[in-house]
Amino acid sequence: MTELKLEFELEKPELPIEIDRLIVSFFKAAIQNYSEELFEKLYTKEKSVLKKFTWSNYFPGAQFTSEKILLREKKFFINFSTIDLEELIHFYNAFSLIQGTNFHMTHNSMKLVSIRTQEMRDIKDTEIIVKMQSSLIVRRHDVSKNTDIYYSCEDPEFADIAKDNLRIFLQKLDIPMDISDFSITPIKTKKVVTKVFGRWVDGSIGIFKLTGSVELLNLLYAAGFGTRRSEGHGKWEIVY
Template structure:
């Protein structure tokens, strides 16, 4: 289930830590939309969450120090493998007409339900909608790039975690084939983290590829990282788009 949510910003300047603010918005939406579901995912630390998100600023015009000049518009893209979570976010967002975002405020304008897509082959091409973070086993704060020693192990460790939790598959793996990727450094929780953006292919079981498409790739997915979109190929089947206000 994928949602596209439109917001208006009161101020054209926004902290580079904006992902934290939108993560708080989604947390509040789930709390308002389904309080027992909120308790399931937020009552304990380090609970894997079945969603990812990314934020796009159509009027982005660079930065001033630790602030981005984002203009007046923000588009939140949200994706989940859980219909229950998707409905709670949808219903919760309808109740939040305005939300503080650091020194700024965002006002809800509209929400759209995006087409459902199913991957039917064992190879799919993806483009990042948010940077992908892959950390090394044993050091959660050391992030790896494709080609680094331990990258494949770290990537598949995160894939195995989501597959074990959300699919009940204990030993899932994927093969990673970069096409056009580049390093990107992101400021998050007062730390600088290196990730990658661009286009790549993954090979694996179709149900594993579908889960990655739905909940994201890598770590910190529910904090605004790892969201992917499919590059148009014959390996997936789109459905018709539905629009809601």
């Protein structure tokens, strides 16, 4: 499996606090510029499309205020991965076409200046220790009321709801995989409250133990875990 390493330069060393909106808008612009067909497939307004990708960001020397992310340098980084190799190639091509182009935001602009590919580790164990690169969002969705309840690592239902989120993810993507032996255990974790498209929700960061089949863990490594993955949540790295 391969992930993409994106480097961006900024006009000013700051970003809006709702970074998820900004990066999703950038992804949409890149894909639409590359292929209207792929754009409609991924971002159609007719229905919600479950994405196969995830991403995380890295802000050197960041300080967070209520409205902005203040940076030490005029640059930031994004790690992008997906379980679909064809989709990865499409995103690589889309990013390449928009590389060097200013993407405007309020009182600022950003520019993709570098795209690198990096091989991801091949997981060979059924138990691993991982660190979240972006907050893990776990939720229970009530279809009849169209409401969500979010859970953090501090909640007793956390592990069960997380496993149910995984079941739904595999079911919607029609991936037949046994998850009976899957578990997630907080090791050194912390509850966070994070803004997701304008709404404050409970999430979790830190170190977790994951157990499951090698095939499943490799899939989650590329796809991310939990919900809101395509909006910059649930991406993790292997500690050991």
